[in-house]
Amino acid sequence: MTADEFLATCWTTAGDAAPDEEDQRSPLDLRERVEAARQSGFTAFGLLYADLVEAERAYGMAGIRSLFADNGINHVELELLTDWWADGPRRAASDEIRTGMLKALETLGARTFKIGPDVADEPWELDVWAKEFAVLTAQADGVGARLGVEPLPWSNLKTVHDGLRLVEAAGHPAGGLVIDVWHTERAHTPPAELAEVPGSRIVGVELNDADSDVVGTLFEDTVHRRRLCGEGSFDLPGAIVALRTAGFHGPWGVEILSDAHRALPVREAAAAAYRSAAALVN
Template sequence: MSHPPIELLAAYFTLSGDVYPFGPTEISPFSFQHRVEAAARAGWKGIGLVYADAYATVDKIGFKEMRRILEANGIEHVELEILVDWYRTGERRRASDTARHLLLDAAEALHARAVKIGPGIGEDTADIPLMVDAFGALSRDAAARGTQVMLEIMPFSNVRTIETGRAIVEGANQSNAGLLLDIWHLARGGVDFAEIATIKPGFIKGIELDDADRYPIEPLWMDTIHKRRLPGDGVLDVGRFIEAVQATGYQGPWGVEILSEVERKLPLEDMATRAYQATMRHFDTTAHPKAA
């Protein structure tokens, strides 16, 4: 099977510097322009933005200037994150709807390819009919703004298996909606990469690559936000994961999400170059995947 040219997208925390999810702040100490320029010089074709950082940048320079910077540096793919509580009721849903509106505003203004959707973190079970209906409505809202939505599978959530994720996105059955598959979440959740083949064509909307140590620290949430490694620096079978995704006919960019207490403290240009080069080396060796 022939594959499209490989284009890599640096997920937000790969280039954000010394910040992490739900930390004291998620706003990068590096300017948007400097992150985009560093990404472009390293070879990236896409970047990610979190809600707080995107609007901190909007307050300084506005969407129009952000688009100019992206286009001037050849950054073709933008992803935004992360929307949670989209299927709830009450105050949490009201807060989610506010974030939803602003994320979709940003997606439209920045011509974003997708918005990342979070499952119910810390919940054991998924109300599938409820989530199907809510995800369908969310997908239609996103379509009206010209973007996609991608639901991320996470081992510490109510969407921890491909089976559950498929039930939601296939039940909603919207052309702009599907799953986000992160190798870390699947591997730490004990999901066999062979199950990727069960996902119907078109329902994979995003991919994220990274690596991990053999033994996670506890709680697992701390492992995911502090201990990820560059692809090839851990024990995950990155080559097998890539091959399983390619076999589905996936055509989009390949995200790289590095949440590392070591990498995030490096100079910006080093973060950008190290993550890009480590990932691209793996595409050159997928015919001979590394044993886990």
């Protein structure tokens, strides 16, 4: 049996950058981030598209590919497309980013294309969303990647069940879910229900931890107060067993978002994230 592999999701190595900032770009050079991840033990790497655009200016796409290859990174994840269901100016802006992301996925040989739901939780129609999801999934499949949507408890896809309903309605085999245990815990989805998700529909998993009490809004809590795996209240061993039962084989994403994590030098942050997750998975 091969050893479990781990993916440093984009925020885990981003340094002083966060999803609630207007400018979400990492202040760190991509080389520093990738080397920190690899030296910690990660063999897979997640990147925000805005950071990829910056890195391309410095290294070119060929240089980025070499950077990943030289550091043993064999699985690349790119995020996060939103408004893929919208129309008007929002859709036009989203489509421009979509085009760039699809091109980058193909050029880098990236395997995971991560998208978000509607965090405004506006009324939506399943058949419309399923059609849009199917089109985007086919585009991702066409460049060799799988499409994963991440349910968020404050969005229109609040649970893995909501997400799975969309994915199954779309029907494309390359589409599925990114299951973040922070969101499943805060959505009150017990680990036993994760075991019932078809393994073929699990595109990615993200591990982390948190205190039992939510401070502020769910979004504020998830951005500022996550904890390292094993340092909070989540039933991570139960979730890991359930996801294995469902058929997930990795790489296991580790997504740590917190003020404390952002304040650490990137090598310390990456090492702590890897060490705490590996202690539970292996």
